[in-house]
Amino acid sequence: MKILIVYASTDGQTRKIARFAADHLVDRGQTVELLPVAEAEGVDLARFGAVILAGSVHMGGFQAPLMAFAKEAAARLSAVPSLFLAVSLSAAGQDAEDWAGLRACVSAFQETTGWVPGQVEHVAGAFRFSSYDMIRGWAMRWIAAQKHQQIAPHEDREYTDWAALAAVLDRFAV
Numbered sequence: 001m002k003i004l005i006v007y008a009s010t011d012g013q014t015r016k017i018a019r020f021a022a023d024h025l026v027d028r029g030q031t032v033e034l035l036p037v038a039e040a041e042g043v044d045l046a047r048f049g050a051v052i053l054a055g056s057v058h059m060g061g062f063q064a065p066l067m068a069f070a071k072e073a074a075a076r077l078s079a080v081p082s083l084f085l086a087v088s089l090s091a092a093g094q095d096a097e098d099w100a101g102l103r104a105c106v107s108a109f110q111e112t113t114g115w116v117p118g119q120v121e122h123v124a125g126a127f128r129f130s131s132y133d134m135i136r137g138w139a140m141r142w143i144a145a146q147k148h149q150q151i152a153p154h155e156d157r158e159y160t161d162w163a164a165l166a167a168v169l170d171r172f173a174v
């Protein structure tokens, strides 16, 4: 089966997750095409037997280019097995309100694009202070403090559970 992975990443963690997914699936004998969403326009979706989209939550929403791609391709995406990897920091915790927010983000994504993924997986992302400008760094340190996370000023902190992600991919690409 040939699998298309399209991703949007603002600070790099979703790119790392998408690359991990591609490598993992290739190691298990799948054929994979990995595209950043900026390069996915016009891709012939009929060539693929399954599709994975990955995007990250920023200020309560997913990247606009990923939404545009999903909207444009919604009919074809809905016709094959599909997986949406929704990357966020809320998914790293157990806060019920945060999780309700995540579910609302995914619902809004589905309503706006018209694509209903066969499977949605919430994946914990990362603090990437090395990628943030001053204002984003300040904002993220404030969020870390609100969540009682001890973060050194310029230290990146990854919450992604790679083994759990591998298990999701194994179940998806059987």
Ligand SMILES: Cc1cc2nc3c(=O)[nH]c(=O)nc-3n(C[C@H](O)[C@H](O)[C@H](O)COP(=O)(O)O)c2cc1C
Residues within 6 Å of the ligand: 008, 009, 010, 011, 012, 013, 014, 015, 056, 057, 058, 059, 060, 061, 087, 088, 089, 090, 091, 124, 125, 126, 127, 128, 136, 139, 140
């Ligand atoms: C400016 C900004 C806003 C964010 N907003 C949210 C949010 O609303 N909810 C959430 O769970 N995570 C939020 N995050 C955390 C990101 O989803 C997380 O850092 C993720 O790993 C980013 O993926 P990326 O590196 O691929 O962009 C935010 C991060 C930044 C930098």
